[in-house]
Amino acid sequence: MVKAKYKSVLDLGEKLNIQDGDVKVTGNVLEIRGTAASPYHKDLLWDEIKKVGGDDPSDVVANIKVMDDSIYAKHTVASDESLSLIAKHYFKDPMKYKQIFAANTDVLKNPDIIHTGQELVIPNLK
Incomplete structure (x- = not known):
């Protein structure tokens, strides 16, 4: 159920070609991990998470790293x-x-x- 709720986040991750991506459900919490190409892509993912789950969602944990943070x-x-x-x-x-x-x-x-x-x-x- 929580995976379906955050489908747009997972789809965006695919579109942005997030590397080393891992998604799993533990109880009622969706855990998302991966590496974005830039801080901008990371921000896009967080914006989508907040759009779906609100400013402080309790049903998702995301650990998004950045490949190159020397530029935005x-x-x-x-x-x-x-x-x-x-x-x-x-x-x-x-x-x-x-x-x-x-x-x-x-x-x-x-x-x-x-x-x-x-x-x-x-x-x-x-």
């Missing part, structure tokens, strides 16, 4: 995107585009010019 995420630029739109997506603040630009000066020369297909580093802002 990697982002491949899609058509019609801007740095401010990307910043709004990851940080909910379009003005954080400056930090994204600063982290990518090896591939970007102007914050107003990005190209579809470019892979950008999304920096940790903590």
